[in-house]
Amino acid sequence: MNPTHDDVSDAPFLKACRGEAPPFVPVWLMRQAGRYQAEYRAIRERVSFLELCRTPDLAAEVTVFAVRQLGVDAGIIFADILLLLEPMGAPIAFNKEGDGPQILKPVRDAAGIDALVADVDVGATLGYVLEAIRKVRAELPKVPLIGFAGAPFTLASYLIEGGGSKNYVLTKTLLYKDPGAFRALMEKLARATVRYLNAQVEAGAQAVQLFDSWAGALGPEDYREHVLPHMKAIVAGVRPGVPVVSFGTGTGAYLGEVAACGAPVIGVDWRVDLGEAARQMPASVVAVQGNLDPVTLFGPVAEIKRRARALVDQMRGRPGYIFNLGHGILPHTPVDHVRALVDEVHEYSAR
Amino acid sequence: MNPTHDDVSDAPFLKACRGEAPPFVPVWLMRQAGRYQAEYRAIRERVSFLELCRTPDLAAEVTVFAVRQLGVDAGIIFADILLLLEPMGAPIAFNKEGDGPQILKPVRDAAGIDALVADVDVGATLGYVLEAIRKVRAELPKVPLIGFAGAPFTLASYLIEGGGSKNYVLTKTLLYKDPGAFRALMEKLARATVRYLNAQVEAGAQAVQLFDSWAGALGPEDYREHVLPHMKAIVAGVRPGVPVVSFGTGTGAYLGEVAACGAPVIGVDWRVDLGEAARQMPASVVAVQGNLDPVTLFGPVAEIKRRARALVDQMRGRPGYIFNLGHGILPHTPVDHVRALVDEVHEYSAR
Numbered sequence: 001m002n003p004t005h006d007d008v009s010d011a012p013f014l015k016a017c018r019g020e021a022p023p024f025v026p027v028w029l030m031r032q033a034g035r036y037q038a039e040y041r042a043i044r045e046r047v048s049f050l051e052l053c054r055t056p057d058l059a060a061e062v063t064v065f066a067v068r069q070l071g072v073d074a075g076i077i078f079a080d081i082l083l084l085l086e087p088m089g090a091p092i093a094f095n096k097e098g099d100g101p102q103i104l105k106p107v108r109d110a111a112g113i114d115a116l117v118a119d120v121d122v123g124a125t126l127g128y129v130l131e132a133i134r135k136v137r138a139e140l141p142k143v144p145l146i147g148f149a150g151a152p153f154t155l156a157s158y159l160i161e162g163g164g165s166k167n168y169v170l171t172k173t174l175l176y177k178d179p180g181a182f183r184a185l186m187e188k189l190a191r192a193t194v195r196y197l198n199a200q201v202e203a204g205a206q207a208v209q210l211f212d213s214w215a216g217a218l219g220p221e222d223y224r225e226h227v228l229p230h231m232k233a234i235v236a237g238v239r240p241g242v243p244v245v246s247f248g249t250g251t252g253a254y255l256g257e258v259a260a261c262g263a264p265v266i267g268v269d270w271r272v273d274l275g276e277a278a279r280q281m282p283a284s285v286v287a288v289q290g291n292l293d294p295v296t297l298f299g300p301v302a303e304i305k306r307r308a309r310a311l312v313d314q315m316r317g318r319p320g321y322i323f324n325l326g327h328g329i330l331p332h333t334p335v336d337h338v339r340a341l342v343d344e345v346h347e348y349s350a351r
Numbered sequence: 352m353n354p355t356h357d358d359v360s361d362a363p364f365l366k367a368c369r370g371e372a373p374p375f376v377p378v379w380l381m382r383q384a385g386r387y388q389a390e391y392r393a394i395r396e397r398v399s400f401l402e403l404c405r406t407p408d409l410a411a412e413v414t415v416f417a418v419r420q421l422g423v424d425a426g427i428i429f430a431d432i433l434l435l436l437e438p439m440g441a442p443i444a445f446n447k448e449g450d451g452p453q454i455l456k457p458v459r460d461a462a463g464i465d466a467l468v469a470d471v472d473v474g475a476t477l478g479y480v481l482e483a484i485r486k487v488r489a490e491l492p493k494v495p496l497i498g499f500a501g502a503p504f505t506l507a508s509y510l511i512e513g514g515g516s517k518n519y520v521l522t523k524t525l526l527y528k529d530p531g532a533f534r535a536l537m538e539k540l541a542r543a544t545v546r547y548l549n550a551q552v553e554a555g556a557q558a559v560q561l562f563d564s565w566a567g568a569l570g571p572e573d574y575r576e577h578v579l580p581h582m583k584a585i586v587a588g589v590r591p592g593v594p595v596v597s598f599g600t601g602t603g604a605y606l607g608e609v610a611a612c613g614a615p616v617i618g619v620d621w622r623v624d625l626g627e628a629a630r631q632m633p634a635s636v637v638a639v640q641g642n643l644d645p646v647t648l649f650g651p652v653a654e655i656k657r658r659a660r661a662l663v664d665q666m667r668g669r670p671g672y673i674f675n676l677g678h679g680i681l682p683h684t685p686v687d688h689v690r691a692l693v694d695e696v697h698e699y700s701a702r
Contacts, residue, residue, distance in 0.1 A: 176647065177651060271571070293569075326570070
C-alpha cells in the first residue's frame with residue numbers, strides 16, 4: 001500500500017500495536033526475508049547464514065528487499081534468535097541451509113549456567129545487528145521496523161539440548177531435578193534479552209517481538225511456573241512505550257498464561273481460532289497478531305484469499321489486529337502467492 | 352492392584368469409560384509395551400518391529416508382560432496404526448528401531464485414492480492382530496484389553512507424505528487443491544477403520560482407541576470441516592456399547608471440535624490443563640484420559656508422584672477419569688519410575 005502516514009509512528013502497524021484503528025489491517029509475515037525468495041538465495045550463494053546475519057549491509061538489504069517485494073507494513077530485522085547466545089558464552093553453528101543450528105558446548109548444569117554472561121555488551125558484541133537496524137531505518141524511514149529476540153525458554157532449550165529437539169528430555173529433566181539452576185538460567189537469558197531488545201530499540205526498532213518457538217513443549221503449569229515470570233521480566237524491562245509482541249507456537253491451549261506476560265500484542269499460531277483467542281485476551285492485550293497456516297500459501301490463490309478474508313472478517317471491528325502467518329514462511333513458498341496474500345489483506349480490509 | 356472385580360466388565364477402566372465411579376483411578380500408559388523395557392528389547396533383538404506385530408504369540412507376550420510388569424488396569428494390543436494401510440493397498444516399511452515408518456508408494460492423487468481398498472477383509476489380512484487379541488484375552492481374562500487404530504487424518508498424512516513430516520505440505524496442499532479427493536480418501540480410511548475396530552472388538556477387545564497423532568497440524572476450521580465428519584462416522588460405526596477413546600496431540604486449542612465426534616472418552620495431551628479440559632467437554636463425553644507429560648518420568652520419583660497426585664486431585668469427584676500420559680512412554684524411560692507412577696495413582700486415588 002502507498003504510505004497513508006507522514007510520520008512512521010502513525011503507520012498502520014504501530015497504530016494497531018497501540019489498539020488504535022488503522023485505515024486497513026496491517027500485515028507482515030514471519031520469515032518474510034528468506035529462502036523462498038530467489039534474491040535471498042542468490043545472496044546465500046555467496047555467504048553463509050551467519051555471515052549474512054553479521055554483515056550489516058547484507059542483513060539490511062534482505063530486510064528492505066522483503067518489505068519492497070511484498071508491500072508489507074513492517075520490516076523485521078534479518079537476524080537469528082541464537083545470535084545472543086554467543087556473547088553470553090555459547091558459540092553457535094549452522095548447517096549449510098541455515099537451519100539445524102548447533103550449540104557447540106551445550107549448557108547442562110549449574111556450573112555451565114554460572115559461566116554464562118548475562119550483562120552482555122550488546123554494542124560491542126552484536127553491533128552488527130544494531131548497524132543493520134540503522135541502515136534499514138535510513139532506507140525505509142516510513143516503514144516500522146521490528147527488532148526481535150528468542151524467548152528465554154526457547155533459548156534455554158537450545159542451550160541445554162545443544163540444538164533442535166523432539167522431546168526436550170534434557171531441558172525438562174534439568175527443570176525437574178534442579179529448578180533453581182533452571183531458574184538461574186532463565187533469569188540470565190531474560191536479563192541479556194532485555195539489554196539486547198533495548199539496544200535494538202535504541203538503534204531504531206519501533207517494536208520488538210519475542211519468539212517462543214518451543215514453549216509449546218511445556219504444559220500450562222510448567223509454563224506458568226517456569227516461563228511466565230521471565231517473560232514478565234522481559235516485557236517490564238523493555239523501554240516504556242515500545243510495543244512488545246509475544247509469539248509462541250503450540251501454546252494455544254493456554255493462551256491465557258501466555259498473555260499474562262503483559263505484552264500489548266500477542267501473536268498466535270494457526271492451530272487457534274483467532275476470534276476466540278482475541279475474546280479470551282486480558283485487558284492488557286490491545287492487539288492480536290496471526291494466524292494463517294503458512295502451508296496455505298502452497299494452495300490455490302483463490303483459497304489463500306478466501307482464508308485471508310475469513311481472518312479479516314473474524315477480527316472486523318477490533319482495531320488491534322495485525323495480519324500474519326501462524327508461523328514463518330516455508331521454503332519453496334511461491335512468492336507471487338505471498339504477494340497476493342498481502343494485497344488481499346490490504347484491499348479487503350480497507351473496504 | 353489386585354483385581355477388585357469378578358467380571359471384566361466391572362473392571363475400573365471399563366467403569367470409568369462408562370462414567371461410573373471405580374474404587375480407584377484406573378491407569379494405563381500409551382506405549383506401555385515398548386523399547387524402554389529390557390524384555391521388549393530382548394525380543395526385538397530376535398525379530399523386526401513388523402515381525403513382532405505379525406507374530407501373535409509375541410505380540411500377545413509383550414502386551415501381557417507390560418500389564419503384569421506395571422500393574423496397569425488395561426492392556427492395549429501390541430500393533431501399529433499403519434498395519435491397516437497394507438491391506439488397503441499401501442505397503443509399509445520400518446527402520447531398524449521400529450520408528451521412521453515409510454509408505455513405499457505414497458498416495459497423492461485421485462487415481463491413487465481410487466485404487467485404495469476400503470472394504471478390507473480384516474480376518475484374512477490382519478488376522479494376526481485378532482489372533483493376538485484372543486491370546487491376550489485368554490491369558491488375562493480379568494484385565495480389559497484395548498484395541499486401536501490410527502485416526503484417518505494421521506493415516507491420510509502418512510499415505511500422502513510417504514512417512515513422517517514436519518509441515519504436512521503435501522497433505523494440506525491436496526486438501527486445498529482437491530478437497531473432493533481428500534474427502535474420498537478420508538471416507539475410505541474411515542470405512543476401513545470401522546471394519547478393523549469391529550473385528551478387534553469381535554476378537555475380544557472391550558474398548559478401542561483412535562490415535563490422531565498428527566491432527567494438531569491442522570487449525571480448528573480445517574479440523575471441523577475435513578476431519579470431524581470422518582471421526583463421527585467411525586465412532587458411529589463401532590459396535591454399540593463399546594467405549595471409544597479419541598486421542599489426539601496438539602489439538603488442545605480446539606478440544607471442543609475434537610470432543611464433538613461423539614466418543615465417550617477423550618484423551619488429551621500434556622499441553623492442556625486437565626481440569627479445564629474436563630469442564631469444557633460436551634455431555635456426550637463421560638470420561639477424560641490423560642495427561643502427564645511423558646518426560647516427567649525422567650525426573651525424580653518424588654516429582655513424578657507429586658505431579659501424578661496433582662492430576663488426580665484435579666479430577667477428584669469426577670467418576671470418568673482414566674490416568675494416562677499425554678503421549679507415549681519414551682525410549683530410555685526408567686521402568687521403576689513407571690511402576691512408581693502406576694502405584695502412586697492407585698494408592699493416592701483410593702484414599
